[in-house]
Amino acid sequence: MMKITALPCRSAGIALLFTAASFQSCKPRGATAAVTGDAAEKVYVAPGKYDEFYSFVSGGFNGQMSVYGYPSGRLLRIIPVFSLQPENGYGFSEETKPMLNTAHGYVPWDDLHHVSLSTTNGEHDGRWVFANGNNTPRIARVDMSTFRTAEILEIPNSAGNHSSPYITENTEYVVAGTRFSIPVLTNEDVPINTYKDNFRGTISFIKVDPQSGHLNIAFQVLTPGVNFDLARAGKGPSHGWFFFSCYNSEKANTLLEVNASAKDKDFIMAINWKKAEEYLAAGKGKKVAAKYAHNLLDEKTHTATSTILNEVLVLDPKELEGIVYFIPCPKSPHGTDVDPTGEYIVGSGKLAAVIPVFSFTKMQQAIAAKNYDGSYDGLPVLKYEAVLHGEVTKPGLGPLHTEFDANGNAYTSMFVSSEIVKWNVKELKVLDRVPTYYSIGHLSVMGGPTKKPYGKYMVAYNKITKDRYLPVGPELPQSAQLYDISGDKMKLLLDFPTVGEPHYAEAILADKISKNSVKIYKIEENQHPYVSKGEGQTKVERKGNQVHVWMTAIRSHLTPDNIEGVKVGDEVYFHVTNLEQDWDVPHGFAIKGANNAEILIMPGETQTLLFKPDRAGMFPFYCTDFCSALHQEMQGYLRVSPTGSNVALAFSTGTNKPAGDKDSTAAGAKAE
């Protein structure tokens, strides 16, 4: 996301020159200027009461996803997705490390930009949240019953996975589009200035298994070497089509700020994916070698596995007519959004003075009549006027994204003029505008991208914070703002800081997921290979230089809690099973000097921490999650002896068994 340093006040001033709509005069906007008297009441959720909505908010450069409750704006949870999280051991435990594996090896960070909540018939079904990793292209699936990352699929032939992860109305597909075009399907080691000859984009259609949610790349559509920004699926009458905004139709490979802004119009690319499916069924897909990782969490073993895959099917629309059409769209469109009826497609040209709205019906007529305006890289370009429903004139400056309510209204974020503009989709009339503080990026109407938006609230995710909160040094939290959109006029209700840098967020009625929330993992169903089903199964075993500890945790002791016979050079695997079966009783495990993190183990779960002692000595370990009045007593010792020592393995809890030293009191100690 670009950032500007211009003060919002000045932006508003500039906006005045361009728009007839009345703006506030150029004086500092007071923090409370736009807040109405009953705002506090509207966002107050009393202690012990629940919010009406969950919102899944992308974390941007923190690689995580945060979950907020609305209207209170309370942070409920941070879900680690593409970034490791020492707080609970994600990416540190042996079970979760494979989740971050890629064709480039372990990549413990990414830039999580957008989320999509699974839908059935265009309405939220409360099953999964999809998210994109922008930097090392990946798509993740988060399970809404556990709030955990359940799957990550790497996307080959892609760079800058920005135009992702948008879904079709029954979650048939998740799409992933390239931001950067690169030399795909060929040797990538070419001169950069051969961009126009060698660089191509791809759009991946990832099939979602309707039962398990498992992902696999069904096909990739090869495209001209433009840059894809955002996307939305058709719905209702336009189900079967997908729309992608593109910039850099100039095909510049340097100073894009100038060189990709030269043309008056770029494109929205429309893909007929039902047509693509037909070609695929007819065997028109080409198998192409590609190396990418598919990482999947097994709910029964609580363990992720990573598999490297070796090929994808590619469809080339230059050879396969009827898959791809280009719609001219003014000036570097950012968002492309489809209204709840599925008839209107809104393009937000971030440098454009108007917001064009295209008609799906007219687009179909133009395609049938071959009403083309030439071609782009051999692919048909539809005539702008032939597919245009109309333009919203003078909406504001820097339109980025559009969301919808259930009453035929659209809400467009205006980055440069720091405001949200409400307009009527059919009549293209601006109805209202509210300031945002400051420089809004994405916005989110409750249920906004579905066929039946809930409306009620809208949230602005702003890029610039400045003076909104107590200063905390040069780096500020990103600011979000909640608006009441139930009436004719939008009303600011609440400011709240966020985590990371949210890009897109999507909110769902709480009832659709709260009832399915998992409270414990049933210990009877635990199939982890190193589970201890009861304290009677705890043990310590040596396999070469690996020492495996089957450990249990229950209020308020770890078993075994005295371990001897480990030597420098050993790799000690602590497989900790939490024997609790009650909600909200996790235990933690940490050991002195471990070069990773702690692990948190949920009730009934097994998690593994690898510890490589670097010296002989005494290594205390303890429970890190305050679990009971005797939590502080939940601790133990690992004795580490020098390499080659003859101390035998010994372990116990509650009794002082004979030490593992063979020379002294070896009797009763377990022999190695």
Place this chain on the structure above:
Amino acid sequence: MKHLVFYLLCAGFFTLYACGGNEPPKETTATTPSTENNTATEIHGTEIKAGDITLSTPLNAAWVTKGKEIYGLKCQACHKLTDERLVGPGWKNVTTRREPQWIMNMITNVDMMLEKDAEAQKLLEQCLVRMPNQNITKDEAREILEFMRSNDGVK
């Protein structure tokens, strides 16, 4: 941290109750979340009454075996089969010390017991760790009871 607060509150509360012999204060709203909107409150077993359980001999061998399995998985970490206290009391002679419905309610219905049973409250004062809800059904509790009887020498 919330656990600590909760347990300390409980411990303090029960100490007061035990010492003073007064009715527990009714002002519990500060520690008990409202459930008006809460669809996700925990589900616990219903109270088992004296007449709900019949004990017979010889013991049901299948129940004893199943009860022992559950003991190994969910109880052993805190309860020994001798009279020695570990985290909770040892199980030796528990079936002669306690009524069968008391034992089963302690297993399946611990919140109710800690709220209104004086003996259960005394145990919390002694042990300082709440008897956990181990997600055990009424039938499984009955099997555990059969294993306890076996442990106490009933044939």
